[in-house]
Amino acid sequence: MRLLKFNFRWVHVLIVMLVQCATVLAQNEFPPKAKWDTAYINKMLLACDSLRFTDVNRAEKIALKCLKEAQQLSYKQGVAASYITCAEIEFNSMKFNKAIFFYKKALPLSVQFAPKYLFKIYPNLASAYNQLVMYDSAIYYCNKALVYEKKHPSSKIKVAIYSLLIQMYAMQNNYKNIDNLAILAIDEYNKDNKDSNFPMLFTAIGAFYTQTNTNKALYYYNKAIHISLLLND
DSSP: OHHHHHHHHHHHHHHHHHHHHHHHHHSSSOOTTOOOSHHHHHHHHHHHHHHTTTOHHHHHHHHHHHHHHHHHTTOHHHHHHHHHHHHHHHHHTTOHHHHHHHHHHHHHHHHHHOGGGHHHHHHHHHHHHHHTTOHHHHHHHHHHHHHHHHHSOOHHHHHHHHHHHHHHHHHTTOHHHHHHHHHHHHHHHHHOTTOTTHHHHHHHHHHHHTTTOHHHHHHHHHHHHHHHHHHTO
16 A cells, blocks of 8 residues: 555656646746756757647747757757757658758767767658658668668668668669668568568568569568567567
């Protein structure tokens, strides 16, 4: 019984804290006497991650404020993170040109001061260009992401990039590159078959082959089904 009371107490405290945070962010002002140091900038950018889905204007205002404060502090990583947050807000609003502008602002800072952000920037630039039907630029940033991935292996990122590339090559009817990607995808699966994105990737490959090669389409569809069953086992 004590354990139940203890857990309930901390759940209550957490709910109160979340409500207080939401109340502050919902107001058209920043918390009084806020000290804009690096920790506070990071905290406010984290708040933007959820706020951008519910109040775009407020999220944008906070992100731009974080950008200004990070610049004044010469907090380079914070500047890059603020640019990325601005880009994500614009991307979610389907303002892809603006998203590209902010991602490109973040890019040189990330290369120099926060390389971990490149896993976000390269794929998201590719996605933004893909939305604008600018396939050459999208493919360029997909390839940049794959080059970076070689230095910092991530099956999840690689599978996501393969999926995006397949979409674009399919729009261009680029059969040769899709054949090559399909082979790479199988190799990647054989190395790491735990990634939950593999079924989606093989389904995308199967969908492409539906128009050109029924046997290949069935092979990749069955592959997707087989992996899904294994993952859910």
